[in-house]
Every structure is written in structure tokens, then in C-alpha cells.
Amino acid sequence: MASHRVPEHVPPEMVKDFSLFTSPGMERTPNGDPHAAVACVHDGPPIFYSPCNTRDGRGTWVITRAEDQRRLLQDTETFSSHRSLFASALGENWPLIPLELDPPAHGAFRSLLNPLLSPKRVIELEPAIRDRAIALISKISASSTSCDVMKDFAFPFAVSIFLRLLGISDERLDTFVGWGKHLLHGDGVKRTAAARTILAFIDELAATRRIKPADDFMTFVVQANVDGRPLRDEEIRGMGVLLFVAGLDTVATAIGFDLAHLARNPKEQELLRSEPDRIVLAAEELLRAYSTVQMIRVATKDISFEGAPIRKGDYISCATMIANRDPAEFERPNTIDLARKDNRHTAFASGPHRCLGSHLARREIVIGLEEWLSRIPEFRIKEGTAPITFGGHVFGMENLILDWS
Ligand code: HEM
Numbered sequence: 001m002a003s004h005r006v007p008e009h010v011p012p013e014m015v016k017d018f019s020l021f022t023s024p025g026m027e028r029t030p031n032g033d034p035h036a037a038v039a040c041v042h043d044g045p046p047i048f049y050s051p052c053n054t055r056d057g058r059g060t061w062v063i064t065r066a067e068d069q070r071r072l073l074q075d076t077e078t079f080s081s082h083r084s085l086f087a088s089a090l091g092e093n094w095p096l097i098p099l100e101l102d103p104p105a106h107g108a109f110r111s112l113l114n115p116l117l118s119p120k121r122v123i124e125l126e127p128a129i130r131d132r133a134i135a136l137i138s139k140i141s142a143s144s145t146s147c148d149v150m151k152d153f154a155f156p157f158a159v160s161i162f163l164r165l166l167g168i169s170d171e172r173l174d175t176f177v178g179w180g181k182h183l184l185h186g187d188g189v190k191r192t193a194a195a196r197t198i199l200a201f202i203d204e205l206a207a208t209r210r211i212k213p214a215d216d217f218m219t220f221v222v223q224a225n226v227d228g229r230p231l232r233d234e235e236i237r238g239m240g241v242l243l244f245v246a247g248l249d250t251v252a253t254a255i256g257f258d259l260a261h262l263a264r265n266p267k268e269q270e271l272l273r274s275e276p277d278r279i280v281l282a283a284e285e286l287l288r289a290y291s292t293v294q295m296i297r298v299a300t301k302d303i304s305f306e307g308a309p310i311r312k313g314d315y316i317s318c319a320t321m322i323a324n325r326d327p328a329e330f331e332r333p334n335t336i337d338l339a340r341k342d343n344r345h346t347a348f349a350s351g352p353h354r355c356l357g358s359h360l361a362r363r364e365i366v367i368g369l370e371e372w373l374s375r376i377p378e379f380r381i382k383e384g385t386a387p388i389t390f391g392g393h394v395f396g397m398e399n400l401i402l403d404w405s
Contacts, residue, residue, distance in 0.1 A: 004051045006059065009311050016041075016048040018062065020294055020319060021055065026391030028398065034391040035290055038322050039334055047308045053317055055393060056088075056188075060296065060315040061308060066323035066346065068306060072297065073318055073351035076102045079297035081353060083315070086241055089183075089195040096245070097238035103352055108226050113239070113356055116165075116217060122359045125161070129364055132160055133371040141375055145405035146382055149259050150397060154252040157368055161360070162247035166205070166240075167216025180248035184394055202240035206233075217243060249396065250292060251361050255368045256387075256397040257290035258283070261336065262373075263381050263402055268338055273373040282338035283365050288345035289336045291320035292395040295349060320347050321395060379404040 006015055018041060020026055025037030041048075041064045053060040063069050072079050082100045084093050095101055098109040115121065136157055140147045147153065155177050160170050168176075179201075182194035209218040221236050231239075262269040272279055295318040299310045310316065324345045325333040348355035355361070381387065382403035389397050 004057060004059070006049065006051050007311070007314075009309050010049045010059075011309070014045075014047070014049050014308060016044060016050060016062075018048070018050050019053045020317075020321075020391045020393070022052060023391070028388050028390045030386035030388050032387075032389035034389055034395050035321055035325065036334065037391070038319070039325055041322055042325065042327055042333075046306045049308075050317070054296065054315065055191075058315055060317040061305075061310060062317045062319070062322070063305075064322055064326070066326040066329040069318040069323045069346065070350045072305070072316065073295070073349065073353070076106075076352060078300055078303055079316060080300050081106075081297060083296055083298050085296075086183075086195060086245065089191050090199070094234050095238050096242040097235055098356070099242050099246075099353060100238075106352055109235075109239070110352070110356070112224055112226055116220060117356050117360055119359045122363050125164075125360070126363060126367070128164065129161055129367050130371065133157055133367050134375075137371050137375045146401065146403040149400040149402055150252065150256050151399070153372070154255040154259075154368070154400075155249070158251035158255070158364060159248060161251075161364060162243070165217050165247070166243065167209070167214050167218055168205070176244075176248070180245070183245065184249060185390070185392065185396065198241060198244055199237065202237055202244065203233075206236050206240065246355075247357055247360075249394065250357075251364045253292050253394070253396050254287065254290065254361070254365050256400050257292075258286045258365065258369060259372065259379075259402065260381070260387050260397065260400050261286060261290070263379055263400075266378060266380070269373070269378065272338070272369070276370055276373065278338065279366055279369050279373075281340070281343075283362065283369060284343045284345065285336060285338050285340045287347040287362075287365070288324045288330070288340070288343055290395075291324045291345065291347040293347070293349070294319040294321070294393045295353075296393075320345075320349065376402075377404050 025032055025034050046065045046068055048062055049059060050062050051059045063072060080102050082095055086096055087094045098106050136153050140152055156173055159173055159177055163170060179194050179198055182190040205218050206222050210222050213219045221239055224231055272282055297316045299312050299314045301312050303310050327333050348358040379402045382401040385401040387397055387400045
């Protein structure tokens with residue numbers, strides 16, 4: 001539980017007062033820029049110890065260089081991904097699948113799921129994604145010259161696509177957004193309650209699909225075999241819950257940060273509007289500059305990494321928002337250059353757990369930006385309002401009121 005005590009094996013000179021949860025700029029901040037706030041770590045060593053760097057106040061080692069993060073994420077024997085991120089909120093210990101399985105077990109499940117979110121599958125989904133974007137934006141533009149992008153576009157857009165994958169109708173969209181917010185950003189009590197609700201929902205959906213199959217993710221999972229046997233209930237839960245958590249707010253948040261950037265940079269906004277072919281490349285730069293996910297690994301043995309005495313059981317943070325602003329990896333990392341070439345960012349991670357939904361996420365972001373820019377004239381942040389940003393395991397934006405009157 002919450003203890004900011006530095007373990008005895010950590011040399012005091014390796015401790016740094018930095019946290020993705022509590023450092024300046026990481027709390028809920030009007031007009032905040034949590035991505036700029038991480039830049040300070042690049043003035044320091046390649047690894048340091050942060051005494052309070054998880055939601056429940058645990059300390060982690062922090063890897064600051066992109067190259068070291070890549071090396072560490074490949075070494076799954078030494079740095080395990082099993083940390084019961086979700087189950088721990090219930091006092092339980094089962095893995096999200098495939099995220100919290102290490103190779104070789106990881107491979108069997110990953111191969112099973114790959115076709116469901118492959119580039120080919122995403123091409124098939126594209127017309128539905130575009131229709132959804134157009135419907136939401138047309139409704140906004142027909143009724144107003146201002147809206148809260150997060151509430152009126154980014155969340156309903158991303159969540160409805162992912163509900164479609166799971167095989168759930170849009171009617172309960174608001175309920176799902178609420179569960180996700182409590183789970184990812186709520187306090188302990190709300191988090192546990194949301195975890196229980198989501199679990200009960202996934203169990204019920206799996207039971208329904210066993211009796212009444214449909215053309216959706218849950219039906220696929222309850223009918224699937226791995227290593228020649230059907231999936232166990234716990235494995236079905238692990239997959240259903242992961243898809244729920246992974247797809248719920250990552251895409252919406254990316255769209256929010258992207259439109260906030262364009263609202264503050266009218267020339268870039270106009271360039272992308274008049275030359276939409278630039279959007280694919282621009283979206284990659286925005287993914288780099290506004291990366292949102294912190295990955296955590298657990299040491300399986302004592303090891304020295306870049307001079308740090310890591311002990312078995314220690315947590316290690318590989319934050320994409322840190323790697324993607326590393327000056328050793330990117331020229332002028334804090335300049336957002338929408339035409340940046342050779343952009344080897346790791347917003348979707350690297351190594352075996354590289355994001356399974358990255359093809360879908362990329363298409364959603366690009367289509368969302370294309371349709372927004374072609375339907376909404378020059379927009380800015382509405383006077384007298386301020387987007388509220390926050391740090392944490394997944395960086396986020398609470399509101400974004402745009403105005404084009
Ligand atoms: C902009 C949007 C997204 C970002 C930035 C993102 C980022 C990431 C990152 C950094 C990881 C690695 C986590 C770790 O190793 O600890 C990951 C894994 C994963 N993501 Fe995403 N993600 C996004 C959207 C999605 C979507 C839309 C889906 C599904 C529909 C998805 C499904 C997954 C799954 C299943 C994994 C686990 C893969 C494995 O363990 O093999 N993600 N994502």
C-alpha cells in the first residue's frame with residue numbers, strides 16, 4: 001500500500017523527486033502541459049528511483065532513454081509484465097491477456113488475437129469508422145459553433161467503435177465511458193467498484209455469447225482454442241477486460257491532445273485543412289509528442305541496469321511520454337514538427353507487447369482529424385475556458401471547449 005519509503009537497496013543519490021502522478025503539471029491543471037513537464041528528466045541520469053510513481057503510491061525505477069527502454073522491454077525474462085494491474089483493484093491476481101503474460105505463454109494468445117485487429121480487418125472497419133465520425137461532427141456543426149470535443153466527439157467516437165468490436169450497441173455508451181473514467185482515474189473506492197461492474201459485465205456478455213453467438217469479439221473468444229483446448233473462464237475475462245481498458249480512453253485522449261494542439265496553432269490547422277494528405281504524417285508526430293501510456297515492468301531477479309541495483313520485485317517504469325521526448329533519439333524533441341520524418345516513436349510501445357490495437361487507433365485518429373478539419377472551420381479554444389490536463393499511468397484531458405463562431 002501507499003508508502004513513499006525508499007527501499008534500503010536504492011542508493012540515496014539515485015533518488016529523484018519526480019512522479020508522473022504528483023510532480024508539478026501532473027495534477028489536474030487548467031491549460032496544463034504534462035508532456036512538457038517530463039522534459040526535466042532528460043537533464044539527469046539514464047535511470048533514477050521515483051519514490052511514488054504509481055496510482056497506489058509505489059516507487060519505481062524510471063528509465064529515461066528511449067534506447068534503454070527498448071532494450072528493457074525486449075528482455076521479458078528479466079522484466080516481467082505480470083503485475084495484476086486490474087485484478088489488484090479487486091484484491092485478486094489474474095492477468096490481463098495478452099498484456100500481463102510473458103513469452104512464451106504470451107505468444108499463443110497474441111497469435112490468436114492478431115487477426116481481429118490486423119490491418120486487413122481495420123480496412124474492413126474503415127467505412128463504419130468514417131460514418132461514425134461524420135455523424136457525430138455533422139450533428140455538432142448543425143447545432144452550434146462551439147462544443148466540448150471530449151464529451152461531444154472524442155469519447156463517443158472512440159468508444160462506439162470499440163463497443164462495435166465487442167458486439168455491444170451504442171445505447172449504453174455513456175455508462176461505459178463512466179465506468180472507464182472511474183476505473184482509470186478514480187480514487188480507490190470508485191476504482192474497485194468500477195472494476196467489479198466491468199468484470200460482471202464481461203462475464204455476462206461471455207455467457208450470453210456462448211448461448212447466442214454473433215459476429216463479434218466476445219463470440220470469437222468464447223469459441224476459441226489455444227494449445228488445442230478451449231479458453232478458461234479466467235482467460236476470457238483477462239482478454240475481455242483488457243480490450244475494454246485498452247480501447248476506452250486512449251484514442252479519445254489522443255484526439256483531444258491533437259485538436260488542442262491545432263486549436264493553439266492556427267497556421268498548422270489551416271495547412272492540414274488545405275492539404276489533408278499531410279494528416280497521416282502529422283498524426284505520427286502528434287502521437288510522439290503527446291504520448292499517453294506509462295508501461296510498468298517487474299524485475300524477476302536482482303540485476304544491475306546502467307549502474308542501478310535493481311532487486312527482484314522492483315517496479316520499473318518505461319514511460320512513452322519520456323522516451324518520445326528523448327533528445328538522444330529525436331532532434332529538437334520538444335518542437336512539434338508535423339512534417340517530421342523517420343519518426344521512430346514508441347507511443348504504441350516496442351517489444352512483444354507492442355499495441356495490438358495500433359492499426360485501428362491510427363485509422364481512428366486520422367479519420368477523426370480528416371472529418372473534423374473538413375467540416376469545422378477555423379477553431380480556437382473558447383475564450384474564458386481552459387482544457388484541464390492530468391498525468392498518471394495514462395495522461396489525459398478532461399475537457400476541450402472549442403469555438404468557431
Ligand atoms: C492512441 C491509442 C493507443 C495507444 C497510445 C496505445 C498504447 C499501447 C501501449 C503503450 C501498449 C503496451 C503496454 C505495455 O506493454 O505495458 C499497448 C498494448 C495493447 N493495446 Fe494499445 N494503445 C492504443 C489503442 C488501443 C486500442 C484502440 C486497442 C484495442 C482495440 C488496444 C489494444 C491493446 C492491447 C490488446 C495491448 C496488449 C498487447 C500485448 O500485450 O501483446 N490499444 N497499447
